[in-house]
Amino acid sequence: MKCIKCYTDNILTDRTANNGRCKSCNHPFAFEPTAMTKVKITDPKFQKAIDDLSANNTLFFTQTQLAYFLDRRLKQSMDSLYGCLAAYLILSIFLSIPAVIFVNQVFTILSMSIGTRTQDGFPQAVGALLIQTLGVTAAYFSAISNKSSNRSRLVSAKALRIIGLFLIFLGGAIVIHLFPSFFLFAWTVLLGVISIYLGNFQLSQPSISQKFLFLVSDLNGWLDSWKKANGTIPKLLSSPRLAAASASINPDVSAYSFDRLVVCDRAEIAQLLIANNFHFENNCAVLSVTGYPESIFDTTMQMLYRNPNLKVFVVHDCSPKGMGLVQKLQSSDRWFKNRNVLIIDIGLTPRQVASARGIFIQTSEASAKEAKQANRSQWQGLAPDEIKWLQAGNYVELESFTPQRLIQVINQSIAGNRDLSDSGGYAGDGGFISSSDSFG
Numbered sequence: 001m002k003c004i005k006c007y008t009d010n011i012l013t014d015r016t017a018n019n020g021r022c023k024s025c026n027h028p029f030a031f032e033p034t035a036m037t038k039v040k041i042t043d044p045k046f047q048k049a050i051d052d053l054s055a056n057n058t059l060f061f062t063q064t065q066l067a068y069f070l071d072r073r074l075k076q077s078m079d080s081l082y083g084c085l086a087a088y089l090i091l092s093i094f095l096s097i098p099a100v101i102f103v104n105q106v107f108t109i110l111s112m113s114i115g116t117r118t119q120d121g122f123p124q125a126v127g128a129l130l131i132q133t134l135g136v137t138a139a140y141f142s143a144i145s146n147k148s149s150n151r152s153r154l155v156s157a158k159a160l161r162i163i164g165l166f167l168i169f170l171g172g173a174i175v176i177h178l179f180p181s182f183f184l185f186a187w188t189v190l191l192g193v194i195s196i197y198l199g200n201f202q203l204s205q206p207s208i209s210q211k212f213l214f215l216v217s218d219l220n221g222w223l224d225s226w227k228k229a230n231g232t233i234p235k236l237l238s239s240p241r242l243a244a245a246s247a248s249i250n251p252d253v254s255a256y257s258f259d260r261l262v263v264c265d266r267a268e269i270a271q272l273l274i275a276n277n278f279h280f281e282n283n284c285a286v287l288s289v290t291g292y293p294e295s296i297f298d299t300t301m302q303m304l305y306r307n308p309n310l311k312v313f314v315v316h317d318c319s320p321k322g323m324g325l326v327q328k329l330q331s332s333d334r335w336f337k338n339r340n341v342l343i344i345d346i347g348l349t350p351r352q353v354a355s356a357r358g359i360f361i362q363t364s365e366a367s368a369k370e371a372k373q374a375n376r377s378q379w380q381g382l383a384p385d386e387i388k389w390l391q392a393g394n395y396v397e398l399e400s401f402t403p404q405r406l407i408q409v410i411n412q413s414i415a416g417n418r419d420l421s422d423s424g425g426y427a428g429d430g431g432f433i434s435s436s437d438s439f440g
Contacts, residue, residue, distance in 0.1 A: 001042045003027055004230070030229040031222070039074050039213050041222060043229075049073055054235040055404050060275040062237050062268050064399040067219050068360060071212050075149040084159045088135055095134075099127040125179050129187055132171070136163060136195045143202045146211045150358050153202065160199030167192030206354060209363040209394060240271040240292055257307040260284035260414060265316035265325045267292035269398055269406075278407060282414055289325055291334075301334075311342050311417065315410055318348040319395040320371040327378035346413045350386035352439040353396055360400040368393030409439055 002009050003022035012034055014023045021028050033040040053061050053069045142148055143156035171188045175181070226233070262284055264270040270288035273279065279286045285304060291297045304310055312329065316322030326345055329335045336343070353359050371390040379387060398406060 001029065001033065002044050003029070004043050004047045028229040030225045038218065041070075045073070046070075046222065046226060050233060050235075053402055057235055059403040059407075060235045060237050060272060061403045062272060062399055063219070063223070064268070064397070065272075065402065066236065067212065067216070068397075068400045069402065070219070071214070072149060072360075074213050075152055081155050081158055084139075084155050085162060088139065088159065088163060092131055092135055096128045096131045099131045102127065122179060122181065122184075125175065125181075125184050129184065129191070132167065132188075133191055136160065136191060136198075139163065139195075140198050140202075143198070144208075146209055147213060149210065150207050153208075154357070157199045157202035160195045160202070164192040164195030164197075164199065167195060207357055207359060207361055209361045211362075237268075237271060237275060240267040241294075257303045257310075258283070258285045259307060259309065259311065261304055261310060261312045262286045262410060262414075263312060263314045263325070263329060264288045264398075265314075265322045266290070266398075269315065272403060273407070273410070276403060276407060278410070282411065284414070289328060289335075305339070308340070311344060312336070313344050313346055313410065313414060313417075315346045315398065316348065317395060317397050318350060318353055319367060319397075320374045320390055323349070323382065323390065324374065324378035326380055344413070344417055345381070346410060347439045348396055348398060349382070350389045350394075351383070351437055353394075354389075355437050356439065359396055361394055361396055363393045364395070365393060367395045 001015070003025060005027040006022060006025040008022055008024035010018075010023055010029075015021075015029060015032065017023070018026070020032065030043050031041045031046065033042050049066070049070050051057065053059075053066060139156050139160050143153050143160065145153070148156070168189055171192065172185060175184045175188050223233075223236075260282065262270075262273065262278070262282075264273070264286070265288070267288045267290050270286050270292050273286045274293070278284075285300050287293075287297060287300060314325050314329065316325045326343055329343060331337055353361065368391060371387075371393070376387065379390075401409075
């Protein structure tokens with residue numbers, strides 16, 4: 001493992017002899033991958049994740065975003081189709097040897113017991129086909145595993161199709177040439193057909209839910225180790241303060257208003273946008289539906305009420321609570337009840353999730369229960385299949401997207417809707433505009 005300070009490569013004996021420090025510069029290592037059981041984290045890998053997530057230390061990010069990003073990186077090792085096929089081929093060769101020996105011994109014992117002799121090479125062929133069957137089974141379980149990324153599952157499904165073609169044509173030809181046995185030929189061809197069918201079936205399926213490769217407690221431990229070795233992470237945001245004293249705002253500033261407001265369903269997203277100066281760059285206000293930031297919330301709302309052409313952009317998790325954000329803004333006295341305000345739902349919605357691949361979908365009983373108990377009137381613009389998807393317990397968090405991607409999507413939505421008021425397209429009659437089919 002290379003030291004992130006001097007880039008000296010330290011093998012295990014070097015790290016052990018120096019008590020977990022670099023043999024060249026004596027800088028401590030945060031992680032010892034050989035001592036990890038679930039996943040292997042190295043200092044350079046963790047540093048690279050921080051650099052990439054923060055766009056080379058230019059964007060703030062949350063701890064949850066770091067968790068999603070690390071999980072995605074850890075799963076990337078299974079994202080190569082060539083790597084998947086190479087692993088299948090190598091394992092087939094090496095595992096076939098003990099399998100052939102074992103099956104040959106079984107047939108020898110059976111032959112001695114019943115007094116018959118099998119065809120030369122038949123036990124060896126059976127052993128090899130058993131390994132191929134196990135290989136197809138393993139590839140299928142990889143294609144449906146919730147511990148694999150969507151891309152990894154697609155790779156496994158494509159590998160199943162290629163393996164199936166290999167078994168039908170090459171495997172079938174080898175069996176016919178070497179072992180004129182209908183049983184072996186039928187087994188080989190049937191296994192190939194099943195492999196192709198399973199691959200095609202999985203490729204036609206929508207994205208399914210995933211699980212993290214590690215626990216939240218694991219990440220907390222990794223962050224503690226990193227901070228002890230390298231200090232705090234400059235762009236990692238702490239939890240937003242949900243209560244703060246009201247701040248005084250210069251009367252000259254509060255006399256103005258905003259043309260646009262971005263409302264988030266959680267304080268963490270509002271904090272992220274504000275920390276990255278989104279409000280300055282877009283000349284808009286940013287608030288969470290929970291009232292973050294509390295110190296300026298009331299003053300900001302009074303400033304917003306002054307603009308008759310205010311446009312409100314809402315961004316939320318694809319969850320029962322998130323899908324109720326628009327209705328809450330329209331019906332709450334604290335927000336825009338009985339006010340003519342245009343509300344534009346950026347997302348995230350089930351329709352947007354269904355139109356994209358690679359989104360980290362999760363499932364929980366709590367989310368399913370919340371969706372089933374929700375008032376459907378709050379789910380404006382949702383189709384029956386979208387409601388059904390939510391009631392199945394599916395949800396997607398905005399923090400599964402990187403800060404750069406999230407900011408880009410909101411920027412695009414604001415830019416795409418400027419003409420609703422700037423060119424006279426909106427006269428302040430109020431209303432609700434649903435999001436597009438894609439999230440950016």
